[in-house]
Amino acid sequence: MDKVPTIKDVALLAKVHAATASRALNPNTRDMVSARTANRVIEAARTLGYAPNSAARSLRTRTSSVAGVIIPDLRNPMFPPIVRGIEDGLREAGYMALLGNTDGDSERERELLAAMRGRQTDGFILATSRREDPLPAEYGGRPVPTVLINRRSDADLPSVTPDNVMGVHATVALLAGLGHERIAHLAGPQELSTGWERYRAFLDAMAAHNLTVAPSRVAFSAGFTEEAGYRAAVALLDADTTSTAIVAGNDLIALGAYLALHQRGLRCPEDVSVVGFNDMPFLDRQRPALTSVRIPQYEIGTEAARLLLERIDNPTAPAKRVVLPVDVIQRDSTARPR
Amino acid sequence: MDKVPTIKDVALLAKVHAATASRALNPNTRDMVSARTANRVIEAARTLGYAPNSAARSLRTRTSSVAGVIIPDLRNPMFPPIVRGIEDGLREAGYMALLGNTDGDSERERELLAAMRGRQTDGFILATSRREDPLPAEYGGRPVPTVLINRRSDADLPSVTPDNVMGVHATVALLAGLGHERIAHLAGPQELSTGWERYRAFLDAMAAHNLTVAPSRVAFSAGFTEEAGYRAAVALLDADTTSTAIVAGNDLIALGAYLALHQRGLRCPEDVSVVGFNDMPFLDRQRPALTSVRIPQYEIGTEAARLLLERIDNPTAPAKRVVLPVDVIQRDSTARPR
DNA sequence: TTGAAAGCGCTAACAA
DNA sequence: TTGTTAGCGCTTTCAA
Numbered sequence: 058m059d060k061v062p063t064i065k066d067v068a069l070l071a072k073v074h075a076a077t078a079s080r081a082l083n084p085n086t087r088d089m090v091s092a093r094t095a096n097r098v099i100e101a102a103r104t105l106g107y108a109p110n111s112a113a114r115s116l117r118t119r120t121s122s123v124a125g126v127i128i129p130d131l132r133n134p135m136f137p138p139i140v141r142g143i144e145d146g147l148r149e150a151g152y153m154a155l156l157g158n159t160d161g162d163s164e165r166e167r168e169l170l171a172a173m174r175g176r177q178t179d180g181f182i183l184a185t186s187r188r189e190d191p192l193p194a195e196y197g198g199r200p201v202p203t204v205l206i207n208r209r210s211d212a213d214l215p216s217v218t219p220d221n222v223m224g225v226h227a228t229v230a231l232l233a234g235l236g237h238e239r240i241a242h243l244a245g246p247q248e249l250s251t252g253w254e255r256y257r258a259f260l261d262a263m264a265a266h267n268l269t270v271a272p273s274r275v276a277f278s279a280g281f282t283e284e285a286g287y288r289a290a291v292a293l294l295d296a297d298t299t300s301t302a303i304v305a306g307n308d309l310i311a312l313g314a315y316l317a318l319h320q321r322g323l324r325c326p327e328d329v330s331v332v333g334f335n336d337m338p339f340l341d342r343q344r345p346a347l348t349s350v351r352i353p354q355y356e357i358g359t360e361a362a363r364l365l366l367e368r369i370d371n372p373t374a375p376a377k378r379v380v381l382p383v384d385v386i387q388r389d390s391t392a393r394p395r
Numbered sequence: 396m397d398k399v400p401t402i403k404d405v406a407l408l409a410k411v412h413a414a415t416a417s418r419a420l421n422p423n424t425r426d427m428v429s430a431r432t433a434n435r436v437i438e439a440a441r442t443l444g445y446a447p448n449s450a451a452r453s454l455r456t457r458t459s460s461v462a463g464v465i466i467p468d469l470r471n472p473m474f475p476p477i478v479r480g481i482e483d484g485l486r487e488a489g490y491m492a493l494l495g496n497t498d499g500d501s502e503r504e505r506e507l508l509a510a511m512r513g514r515q516t517d518g519f520i521l522a523t524s525r526r527e528d529p530l531p532a533e534y535g536g537r538p539v540p541t542v543l544i545n546r547r548s549d550a551d552l553p554s555v556t557p558d559n560v561m562g563v564h565a566t567v568a569l570l571a572g573l574g575h576e577r578i579a580h581l582a583g584p585q586e587l588s589t590g591w592e593r594y595r596a597f598l599d600a601m602a603a604h605n606l607t608v609a610p611s612r613v614a615f616s617a618g619f620t621e622e623a624g625y626r627a628a629v630a631l632l633d634a635d636t637t638s639t640a641i642v643a644g645n646d647l648i649a650l651g652a653y654l655a656l657h658q659r660g661l662r663c664p665e666d667v668s669v670v671g672f673n674d675m676p677f678l679d680r681q682r683p684a685l686t687s688v689r690i691p692q693y694e695i696g697t698e699a700a701r702l703l704l705e706r707i708d709n710p711t712a713p714a715k716r717v718v719l720p721v722d723v724i725q726r727d728s729t730a731r732p733r
Numbered sequence: 734t735t736g737a738a739a740g741c742g743c744t745a746a747c748a749a
Numbered sequence: 750t751t752g753t754t755a756g757c758g759c760t761t762t763c764a765a
Contacts, residue, residue, distance in 0.1 A: 063758055074736050079760055086760090091734060108513040111452035113758035115743050121450070121492070123514070131482075133473045134676070141469045142498060153510065155461070156494050158482060172491065175446040176461070338472070339677045401742055412752050417744055424744090428752060451742030454757050 062105040078102075082109070114205045115177045124365060125173035126154045128184040129161050133281075133309075134337040135354065136184065139206065142181055142358020143212035150366050152179070159185050174201065180365045186210040188250050199351075202368035206361045210252040215368055215376040218363045219352035220249060221334075224383040225258035226265070228304050228350060231385055233266045235393045237302040237330065241274040241313060243289050245306030247282050252281070252306055255334065259304055265352055269290050273297040286313025301329060303395035308333035308349055310341060312388075316341070326392035336386055345389035353381050400443040404499075410438035419523055419630055420447070442696075446453075452570060460580040462703060463511035465495045465504060466522040471619075472675040473692065474522065477544065480696020483524050488704050490517070497523050505701045512539065518703045524548040526588050540706035544699045553706055553714045555699045557690035559589060559672075562721040563596035564603070566670045566688060568644050569723055571604045573731045575640040575668065579612040581652060583619050583644030588595075590619070593644055593672065611635040616648050624651025632659055639732035646671035646678060649728075653681070664730035674724055683727035691719050 073094055080086040081098035083383040090098075101107075115121045120144035128136050128144055144154050155178060157169040166185055172299055173181070180202035189211055205216040224262070232240055242259045245252025248391050256275075263270050273296040278289035286305065292315055305311035318325055325345055333340065336351035367374065406416040411432055418424040419436035428436075439445075453459045464481055466474050482492050493506040504523055511519070518540035527549055543554040563701065570578055580597045583590025594613075601608050611634040618628035622700060628651055631641070643649035649671035656663055663669050663683055671678065674689035698717050703713065 064760095065758080075758085076737080076760075077735055080735090083760085089734070094734085108509060110454070110758050111514045111739090114760075115450035116454050116743085117758080118446070119741080131469075132676075134472075134475075137469045137472075137475050140494070141496060144469075151510075153493050155491050156478070156482065157491070158479060171446055172489075176449045176459075176491070191431065219681050231757045250719075278501045294599070336459070338470075339680070342677070343679065344682060344683045345719070402744095403742080413742090413750055414744070414753080418751090421736085427750070434750085448742050450756090453742075454741090455743050455745080457757080681751085 061110075062107045063110065064107070066105055067098060067107050070105060073098060082107075087124075119177065120151075121150045121177040121179040123176065123178050124152055124154055124362075125157065125170070125178040125181045126184075127159060127166060127169055127173075127181065128158045130158050131156070134339075135207070135335055138354035139184070139358040139361075142355040142360075143362050144358070146362025147366070148358035150362075152362075152366070155258075156254070161185070163187070170196075175305045180204070180369050182206055182361050184208065186212075186250075187258045188253055190246070200372055202365060202372055204361050204365045204368060206357055207251060210377070212351045213376050215378065215393050217357050217364060217365045217379045217381065218250075218333075219357065220383050221254040221381050222258040222261075224334060224350035224352070224385070225304065226254050226262040227383070227385045228334075228348075229259065229262035229266060231249045231348070231387065231391065232267065232302045232304070232330060232332065233329070234304075235391060237394050239274065239300045240270075240302045240304060241276075241293055241300040242267060242270070242304045243286060243293060243299065243303055243310050244275060244277045246279065247277065249281075252278075255306055255352055258298050270374055271297065274300055278306060278313075281307050281309055283309045283313045285315070285340050286310030288313070290314040290317035294318075294323075302391070303329060303331045305331060308347060311347055312343065315347075326333045326390050327395065329395070330391040332347065332385075332391060341388060343390075348388045348391040349386055351386050353383075356381055399448075400445045401448065402445070404443055405436060405440045405445050408443060409436040411436060420445075420570075420731055424492050438471065446593045450509050457515070458517050459515040460490045461514065461516050462490055462492055462700075463495065463508070463516040463519045464492045464522075465497060465507055465511075465519065467499050468496050469494070472677075473545070473673055476692035477522070477696040477699075480693040480698075481700050482696070484700025485704075486609035488700075490704070499523070501525070502628075517714050518542070518707050520544055520699050520703055522546065524550075524588075525586050526591055527586070538710055540703060542703045542706065544695055545589060547716070549712050553702045553716065555702060555717045555719065556694065557673075557688075558718050558721050559592040560596040560599075562672060562688035562690070562723070563593050564600040565721070566672075566686075567597065567600035567604060567606075569686070569725065569729065570640045570642070570668060570670065571606065571652065572669070573640075573729060576606055577612065577638045577640060578606060578608075578640045579614075579631055579635065579638040580608070581624060581631060581641055581643045581648050582613060582615045583648065584617065584678060587619075590616075590644055597642055609635070612638055614650075619645045619647055619653045621654070622648045624648030625654045626651070628652040628655035629658075632656075632661075640729070641667060642671045643669060643671050646673045646675045646685060649685055649687070650681065653685075662730050665733065667730040668732070670723075670729060682729075684696060684727040686726045687724055689722045689724050691721075694719055 068075040081095040244256040276289040276293035279285040317333035336349040406413040419433040448685040582594040614631035671687035674687040
């Protein structure tokens with residue numbers, strides 16, 4: 058046999074019509090076929106090493122068992138565990154993931170969505186949405202099953218996010234408990250839900266502790282990167298030299314703050330405590346080991362896969378918004394103020 | 396228009412036959428069509444927002460412009476930059492990547508290969524091959540274009556690897572130059588080409604420096620993980636307490652060695668120098684910052700994509716073995732012996 | 734329960 | 750240069 062076997066070959070060997078073979082091979086239609094012929098067909102398929110041609114199946118059924126996963130950049134340590142979780146979650150349902158990176162470029166995102174849709178992708182998991190995105194969630198008049206992760210948009214779409222509000226409240230509570238009163242915030246980009254939610258939560262948490270937030274104690278980072286975080290931290294330290302603690306929008310921003318503090322001759326945690334968010338890998342090896350909010354990255358992935366499969370199954374069900382619990386991991390970057 | 400447009404719709408609008416529209420839309424056949432009609436077709440496609448149905452195209456052409464990428468685990472910090480490089484390299488040719496993780500399980504790998512082939516994958520990039528793998532590189536009697544990365548197998552397949560030999564030679568030269576003579580090796584798994592090549596290179600480099608390798612100064616790690624590296628390092632320190640330097644099979648093994656040294660009350664680099672391999676992210680933040688061999692991870696990805704595309708284009712061309720240059724990055728984990 | 738027939742959308746061989 | 754025709758492999762009516 059030097060040719061890939063088709064369903065016709067299987068049918069021939071099992072002495073049935075191709076249509077019957079199809080019914081026997083497909084679990085959903087198997088009970089339209091007598092058990093005896095079903096077994097004969099399955100046996101024939103096995104001996105031939107038959108594997109269905111998914112292009113033909115896709116063409117016919119307009120489904121592909123492939124999901125598109127679009128993220129900003131796989132090299133951001135946030136994403137590998139999430140993507141791994143997605144892959145594992147999809148696998149159980151026989152789905153596979155097509156991966157694409159946008160580098161935050163929405164033009165690129167549009168291209169990727171188009172290219173993936175052309176490949177009959179059954180649905181999308183997007184980690185790239187902006188807060189006010191016009192949702193790209195339909196195609197040819199039909200909604201395309203879509204789940205947002207990490208970030209949310211205004212659109213009424215299912216999402217899986219870490220509990221940003223609780224996370225920030227917990228960090229502020231930790232710092233306040235240590236005796237800090239002049240707490241600064243290095244906020245992430247406000248057009249992203251993560252940056253925005255954490256900033257709002259910071260204001261709220263400070264108020265809850267009866268602490269005031271001087272405008273000079275908030276700086277906005279242009280991105281969730283160490284580089285942008287460094288620049289924001291420099292701006293913060295230029296505007297205000299009295300803060301004893303910094304709540305950073307994420308870990309990379311916090312690491313940028315480490316740099317800026319070091320340059321000013323300020324020590325962490327002796328002079329300034331710093332807290333990150335996400336608890337990305339190897340934070341425990343930083344100097345000092347960074348206190349951060351651990352988010353269940355792998356579970357974000359598996360949960361997103363689950364939601365997407367649900368959505369594919371029933372595209373009009375109400376959009377669930379799953380919020381996963383977080384923990385503060387206390388390390389060496391937080392201490393009492395002097 | 397509440398229906399996805401097909402090539403017939405485009406043809407209708409451009410007042411040509413579907414076959415002509417197909418020829419006009421496909422760059423390879425465009426010159427079979429007059430420039431005027433080609434433009435008319437392209438214009439029509441744009442106004443309709445036409446995107447070709449790739450299932451239909453795949454069914455017809457038996458190609459998919461999709462490559463399968465199979466790695467052990469995306470959460471290993473080695474892989475994100477490589478996968479990103481693959482993605483970028485494939486994209487230029489209009490290809491996309493289906494991603495799969497095996498956790499080193501070859502049964503799982505077999506399943507993944509089968510599932511991806513069923514999806515008409517045009518080729519594979521594998522980071523999972525064992526040294527003596529029976530190559531899974533044909534299907535239905537035809538060879539499936541395959542490129543190995545990072546690791547190689549005995550099979551005659553194209554591969555992209557870092558220069559393990561030069562890398563190890565450079566680390567041994569560095570240590571010898573610092574005055575070390577009793578240099579130990581924490582070797583990676585010998586069934587993987589990376590572990591094996593680095594071990595052979597270590598023996599060779601030691602000989603080149605007229606240094607002897609006592610058997611008690613080599614321990615084999617069961618895996619390229621921090622955990623396995625720790626266990627191997629414990630075994631090493633049990634067998635030999637006179638080494639002044641350790642060449643580790645990769646960075647994670649080196650980090651495992653950090654742990655073991657610390658437990659024994661040995662300081663790095665004062666008591667024992669340590670060198671890693673791969674220069675994974677954030678090594679500069681370890682305590683002490685780890686000296687390592689930097690490998691061009693992103694380029695491994697882009698180069699693998701290039702090789703795969705070449706191979707798809709011409710499956711019978713001789714298998715190139717690309718070896719990419721490496722650098723030793725000297726940090727704080729290496730010093731003169733006392 | 735099974736078979737016959739049609740067709741998903743595209744492209745390649747052949748004809749004009 | 751363009752149109753006609755056929756068929757890739759599968760699933761799904763419809764009929765028997």
